[in-house]
Amino acid sequence: MTGFGGTAQSWSLVAFCSVVALTLLLCVLTGPEADDLAEFYTGYRSLSPLRNGLAVAGDYISAATVLTIGGIIALCGFDGIVLALSALLSLLLLMFLLAEPLHNTGRYTMGDALARRHPARSVRVTACLVTLAALVPMMVVQLAGVGELLAYVLGFTDPGMKSGCIAGAGVLMISYAALGGMPGTALVQIIKTVALLGSGLVVSVLILRAFDWQPQALFHAAARRSGAGNAYLTWGLQYSSSPHPALDMASTQCAIVLGGACLPHVTMRMYTAGTPRQVRRAMSWAVSSVTLFILMLTLVCTGATALVGHDRIAAADAHGTTAYLLGARAAFGTGLSRPESLLFATVTTAVFLTLLASIASMTLACANTLAHDLTASRATPWAPARELVLARCSALAVGVPTVLLAVLAQGHSLQPLATVSFTLGASAIAPALLYTLFWRRYTRTALLATLVVGSLSVLALAPGTTLVSGTPLSAFPDADFAWFPYNTPALVSVPAGFLAGWLTTVLAGRRATDRERSRYASHEHRLLTGPPPRHSPQ
Amino acid sequence: MSDDVPELPSTWPPYDRPSPTWSTGEEPHGARPTGPRSGAHRTLRLLRRAYRWHRRVATVTALGYFAAFLTLTVKAPSLMARPGPGGLPTGLLLALAQIPVTWLAVLVHEAAAHRFVDPLARRARRQTHVSVADREQTP
Numbered sequence: 001m002t003g004f005g006g007t008a009q010s011w012s013l014v015a016f017c018s019v020v021a022l023t024l025l026l027c028v029l030t031g032p033e034a035d036d037l038a039e040f041y042t043g044y045r046s047l048s049p050l051r052n053g054l055a056v057a058g059d060y061i062s063a064a065t066v067l068t069i070g071g072i073i074a075l076c077g078f079d080g081i082v083l084a085l086s087a088l089l090s091l092l093l094l095m096f097l098l099a100e101p102l103h104n105t106g107r108y109t110m111g112d113a114l115a116r117r118h119p120a121r122s123v124r125v126t127a128c129l130v131t132l133a134a135l136v137p138m139m140v141v142q143l144a145g146v147g148e149l150l151a152y153v154l155g156f157t158d159p160g161m162k163s164g165c166i167a168g169a170g171v172l173m174i175s176y177a178a179l180g181g182m183p184g185t186a187l188v189q190i191i192k193t194v195a196l197l198g199s200g201l202v203v204s205v206l207i208l209r210a211f212d213w214q215p216q217a218l219f220h221a222a223a224r225r226s227g228a229g230n231a232y233l234t235w236g237l238q239y240s241s242s243p244h245p246a247l248d249m250a251s252t253q254c255a256i257v258l259g260g261a262c263l264p265h266v267t268m269r270m271y272t273a274g275t276p277r278q279v280r281r282a283m284s285w286a287v288s289s290v291t292l293f294i295l296m297l298t299l300v301c302t303g304a305t306a307l308v309g310h311d312r313i314a315a316a317d318a319h320g321t322t323a324y325l326l327g328a329r330a331a332f333g334t335g336l337s338r339p340e341s342l343l344f345a346t347v348t349t350a351v352f353l354t355l356l357a358s359i360a361s362m363t364l365a366c367a368n369t370l371a372h373d374l375t376a377s378r379a380t381p382w383a384p385a386r387e388l389v390l391a392r393c394s395a396l397a398v399g400v401p402t403v404l405l406a407v408l409a410q411g412h413s414l415q416p417l418a419t420v421s422f423t424l425g426a427s428a429i430a431p432a433l434l435y436t437l438f439w440r441r442y443t444r445t446a447l448l449a450t451l452v453v454g455s456l457s458v459l460a461l462a463p464g465t466t467l468v469s470g471t472p473l474s475a476f477p478d479a480d481f482a483w484f485p486y487n488t489p490a491l492v493s494v495p496a497g498f499l500a501g502w503l504t505t506v507l508a509g510r511r512a513t514d515r516e517r518s519r520y521a522s523h524e525h526r527l528l529t530g531p532p533p534r535h536s537p538q
Numbered sequence: 539m540s541d542d543v544p545e546l547p548s549t550w551p552p553y554d555r556p557s558p559t560w561s562t563g564e565e566p567h568g569a570r571p572t573g574p575r576s577g578a579h580r581t582l583r584l585l586r587r588a589y590r591w592h593r594r595v596a597t598v599t600a601l602g603y604f605a606a607f608l609t610l611t612v613k614a615p616s617l618m619a620r621p622g623p624g625g626l627p628t629g630l631l632l633a634l635a636q637i638p639v640t641w642l643a644v645l646v647h648e649a650a651a652h653r654f655v656d657p658l659a660r661r662a663r664r665q666t667h668v669s670v671a672d673r674e675q676t677p
Contacts (some may be wrong), residue, residue: 078630082611085636089604092640096596096647216624233627234619235611253608257601276659280615280651284644291640298634528585529663 005284008329008336011345012153019349020172023188023356030187035385040181041108041368043328045274047183051190053285053473056269058189060261060286061092061196061293062358063142066251066351067149071320072238073301074313074327077226079249080301084294086253090260091290094267095283101437102270103279104530108430109365110264111373112271114436117523118444124373126451130432131264131369133455134424135362136402138263139416142359143169143406144414145321149355152322153348163407169356170403176360177367178395182272185360189517191365192357193289195350200296200330202343206331207303212396218299221306228310239487241471248486255490259425262433265358265365276530300327307331318473319413325351358384363395363402364402370394413475420458427493428454435501440520441513454497461489578665585658592655596647603639607632 015352058364065087067450073080106113111127146169147162156162211217221231226232239245263265273279275423304313305329316322328347332340371391375382382390432450435442461484462468468475470482484492505513611618611629620631 041648078627078633081630081633082608085633086604087635088640089600092600092643093597095644097593216626219626219630230619230627235615235629249612250608253604257604265636277651277656280648284648287644288641291637295637370665524586525582525662526664528582529659529666531661532667 007338007341008344008348009154011341014151014346014347015345016150016352020356023191023353024170024172024175024179026187026191027176027184030183031179032181032183032388035038035383035388037384037388038145039183040388040391041372042272043181043183043186045272047186047272047282049273049278049281050285051186052269052273052282054193054287054289055186055189055272056266056282057289057293058193058354058357059266059269060087060290061146061193061354062138063351063355064138066196066297066324066354067145067321068415068418069320070297070301070312070324071317071322073193073298074304074323075226075306075310075320076238077222077228077232077302078234079236079280081298082235082249083252083256084297086256087260088287088290088294090257090293091266091283091287093257094261095280095287098267098271098285098433098437099279099305100276100530101527102267102433103273103276104527105437106267106271108268108271108372109369110267110433111369111376113267114432114447115373115377116526117149117436117442117519118447119377119445121377122247122448123444124377126448128369128373130424130428130451131373132366132398133459134263134421135265135366136398136405136430138421139173139359139366139398139402139403140409141414141418141421142355143173143360143380143402144410146352146355146359147406147410148317148321148346149325149352153325153352154315159410162410163367166406166410167403170399170406173359173363174395176356177363177399178392180360182268182364185364186269186272187200188353188357188360191284192350192353192475195353197289197293197296199343199347199350200293200300203328203331203347204296204299204303207299207327210331214347215299218302218306222302225309226305232305242466242487243485247491248265251486251488251491251494254494255419255423255426255488258430258494259422259427259490262429263421264369264423265361267433268365268368297324300324300331303327303331319415363399365492366398367391369393370398413467413473416462416465416475419465419467420462423458423462423488423490424455425494426490427458427497428452431494431497431501435505439505440517441505442501443505443508443512443516445508446501449504450497450501453500454493457493457496457509458489461492465489578662581662583656585655585662588658589653592647592651596643600643603636607636628646 028212065084069080069087072083102113103118109173110131111124114127115123143166147166150165151157151162165280176188180188207218208215211221222230223230228237231237235249236245239248242248270279273282301323304323307330308326313320313323313326316326325348329344334342371387371394375387375390387410398432428451431454432447435450436447462481464476465486465488466482467487468482469477470480471477474482618632619627622628622631
């Protein structure tokens with residue numbers, strides 16, 4: 001049923017179980033002490049740049065990237081490649097623009113970075129709510145993906161089994177986040193990045209070998225078997241059913257470029273490095289690894305179309321989410337020898353680990369913001385041990401509803417949920433961070449306006465987009481209540497978020513903006529040079 | 539994305555002129571340990587300028603390339619579909635070229651930061667450290 005042989009399945013099962021056991025053990029071993037808050041949140045800022053970079057890359061390469069973008073590359077060719085490139089550009093912009101200032105001003109969460117300039121409970125609570133709104137949909141996507149992946153690789157179709165897999169993965173993600181904290185999830189991310197890059201490299205080499213080391217032969221073969229001919233190698237296949245293809249593409253790219261790297265589970269890794277220079281180093285490693293991964297994703301998924309053909313990929317899943325695995329399987333040829341089975345099991349395990357690790361990091365980001373942002377503005381801060389217990393309970397509190405939502409969401413297209421996450425990042429988080437870090441006159445009301453208007457416009461518009469209803473590939477293909485004829489709400493919500501902040505500041509009057517200006521000046525030294533060295537472990 | 543970015547530079551020019559708040563000594567925490575014309579202040583100003591150019595050039599280059607690429611893709615599809623070397627469409631080659639260009643960009647960015655920003659940041663930290671020990675007022 002899956003097209004994978006029995007040996008591949010049993011090897012995969014063995015590999016999954018051992019990976020779960022091993023990572024859980026490592027998580028417990030590296031986990032923080034019972035009352036060590038700084039270690040739980042940031043791992044003492046002691047990760048080396050290489051390891052930190054691999055962890056950032058691990059956070060950034062979520063299952064949405066591997067499975068969703070991989071599927072679009074396999075089915076739509078050029079459009080998918082451009083989508084993958086915009087994801088890469090997003091991380092590059094994070095490195096160029098935000099990484100060092102964020103590291104210098106933030107401590108544990110995004111709320112810290114925003115509240116350094118505007119210390120107020122309202123700022124922290126809003127930051128916490130936006131973090132949850134941006135990450136929970138993404139977590140649902142990944143968790144539902146675990147059910148699908150396990151069902152596909154291990155060859156069962158029973159929905160009850162899938163729900164069981166989702167619940168199991170949910171228990172794992174809560175354990176990783178609650179037991180391991182930042183050091184534990186960083187380790188899982190590092191293992192995942194190495195496994196994903198290593199196995200992807202082997203598969204890419206095999207695919208290139210199958211085409212006599214000629215990439216152009218690979219692309220031509222893919223175009224031939226894609227059913228679209230040369231249109232596969234040019235723009236427009238993905239947006240062919242859209243009434244405004246150019247605007248649709250622009251808004252999708254805008255959402256990914258601005259939102260992808262601003263999501264809190266990625267930015268929280270900026271706080272784990274020791275000095276601004278180490279952040280830059282870590283980001284160099286992260287961008288380099290993600291670039292390598294994007295290259296491999298392109299080769300493997302185009303290879304899937306070239307070797308397997310469009311029809312079989314679309315038959316396995318209408319959105320092509322299994323294209324990466326199909327491409328890897330096809331690269332090994334028809335019969336699998338024992339070493340080949342083992343290698344293929346590494347590929348499936350790397351994807352499985354990708355799903356688990358991404359969810360764990362997102363759970364951690366949500367738990368951190370719930371525990372830290374909601375208590376940090378109290379008049380009498382909580383004792384570290386108490387806050388740590390709260391953070392661990394928050395992981396549970398976020399995890400359980402997410403698992404339930406994921407069980408409900410399975411069987412539907414998950415693209416709208418991933419889109420909501422990215423668009424929220426682009427419409428609320430990106431403008432708030434950019435303005436807070438670089439605009440002297442930005443007032444607290446304007447910050448709240450950016451966050452609230454950006455998020456609400458996304459949440460209001462998202463149900464009306466064509467990804468939710470109205471087309472055969474929507475989440476609800478039988479219904480049609482789409483009134484916003486685009487894939488993403490970004491076209492309206494991103495300008496709305498930026499404009500809300502700008503207008504509120506401009507209308508605040510000269511006195512208010514002068515006050516902000518002098519407050520910015522008093523923080524500027526820290527923004528530029530970073531926290532004093534003796535401040536770091538607390 | 540192109541309509542978001544131009545907003546930022548328009549807010550930046552205040553960086554350029556010597557800010558009045560620097561020298562009026564109005565700051566609530568007395569955060570500037572030394573006088574307005576002292577070395578520490580000058581270093582900070584230089585550092586701010588270095589960071590700003592560093593960020594601006596890098597961001598505009600990266601975003602500009604991508605925006606130009608997307609514009610060409612949409613506005614000049616015939617140009618982008620024209621076969622380039624290897625028989626692949628020019629657009630696809632331009633897209634794939636972004637992968638090595640990214641690696642190069644990372645290297646150049648790191649080298650430039652090492653050359654122009656890091657020495658100033660080091661100096662600024664040292665000067666603050668020497669002149670005053672109790673700057674840190676945040677929890």
